[in-house]
Amino acid sequence: MIKFIIHVLKRFAWFKRLNAKVTYELLAKKIPATDWHFMNYGYVPNPSEAPLDLPNDSTIQRYPLQMYHYLGAKVPMEGKAVLEVGSGRGGGAKHLASHFKPASYVGLDLAQSAVDLANSMHQLPNLKFIQGSAEAIPLPDSSVDIVVNVESCHAYGSVTKFLSEVKRVLRPGGYFLMVDFRNQANVENMETLQQQLKDSGMRLLEEENISANVIRSIEEEDNTKQERIRKLVPEKWQKLFAEFAGVVGSKFYLTLKDGSRKYYRFVLQKPVM
Numbered sequence: 339m340i341k342f343i344i345h346v347l348k349r350f351a352w353f354k355r356l357n358a359k360v361t362y363e364l365l366a367k368k369i370p371a372t373d374w375h376f377m378n379y380g381y382v383p384n385p386s387e388a389p390l391d392l393p394n395d396s397t398i399q400r401y402p403l404q405m406y407h408y409l410g411a412k413v414p415m416e417g418k419a420v421l422e423v424g425s426g427r428g429g430g431a432k433h434l435a436s437h438f439k440p441a442s443y444v445g446l447d448l449a450q451s452a453v454d455l456a457n458s459m460h461q462l463p464n465l466k467f468i469q470g471s472a473e474a475i476p477l478p479d480s481s482v483d484i485v486v487n488v489e490s491c492h493a494y495g496s497v498t499k500f501l502s503e504v505k506r507v508l509r510p511g512g513y514f515l516m517v518d519f520r521n522q523a524n525v526e527n528m529e530t531l532q533q534q535l536k537d538s539g540m541r542l543l544e545e546e547n548i549s550a551n552v553i554r555s556i557e558e559e560d561n562t563k564q565e566r567i568r569k570l571v572p573e574k575w576q577k578l579f580a581e582f583a584g585v586v587g588s589k590f591y592l593t594l595k596d597g598s599r600k601y602y603r604f605v606l607q608k609p610v611m
């Protein structure tokens with residue numbers, strides 16, 4: 339019954355905003371673990387993508403980091419002004435800011451507790467995290483070269499408003515890099531997102547269904563993820579959290595596998611004129 343009520347409420351923009359705010363404020367407050375840096379389902383690269391050499395260190399969350407790495411690799415980032423919307427615990431921002439050397443990288447997130455945690459965990463001269471909403475980005479017009487958005491916009495009240503904000507803050511010729519999933523049973527399914535992107539006034543350069551890459555990531559990361567849940571999450575919350583984290587056998591994993599959920603990667607560009 340509760341699940342059904344939440345399912346219905348999620349059709350309302352105000353509820354989606356409230357749900358995102360409460361969930362992510364709580365997550366960072368209740369689990370401030372400094373060795374947990376990501377909240378995406380991870381990515382296994384295509385054979386055509388150059389392998390990423392990472393130190394053999396079990397604390398590195400290889401798969402979620404790869405989600406960022408192969409998205410960031412889509413456009414030249416060195417010396418650019420980058421904004422990430424929905425930066426969460428900041429691990430992706432830290433990787434892109436150090437690996438691709440943008441002039442500046444700002445991570446924006448709705449949850450103040452996630453912003454505080456990210457600022458305390460990741461310190462680089464070109465990196466900072468600020469609080470704010472994707473639907474009212476607190477930056478001037480045409481001030482950013484690249485906007486990055488990883489597994490976040492499914493939670494926004496209005497994706498259309500978010501896309502108009504992305505277009506507003508991007509300089510002409512600037513890029514929008516995005517990955518996210520959609521449940522095909524919802525009104526806001528992947529076709530809706532594709533139409534919203536088409537209507538955004540930005541030019542679609544690349545679009546790829548990466549569901550299979552994410553499924554492989556969930557499978558390959560499962561043991562490590564389950565171990566992390568046992569270590570970090572109080573026992574009574576572990577089952578619920580495992581669903582949220584998308585372990586093998588969770589609803590997220592099963593729906594991605596049977597095609598009723600899709601996960602895509604997009605590259606768009608703001609027109610020069």
Ligand SMILES: C[S@@+](CC[C@H](N)C(=O)[O-])C[C@H]1O[C@@H](n2cnc3c(N)ncnc32)[C@H](O)[C@@H]1O
Pocket residue numbers: 358359362363375376377378402423424425426427428429430446447448449452470471472473487488489490493494495
């Ligand atoms: C699934 S997490 C992904 C975090 C991060 N991108 C990663 O991959 O580790 C989604 C993030 O989006 C943020 N978020 C949700 N709604 C938002 C909004 N309207 N504006 C900015 N951030 C938002 C949440 O607070 C959360 O940190």
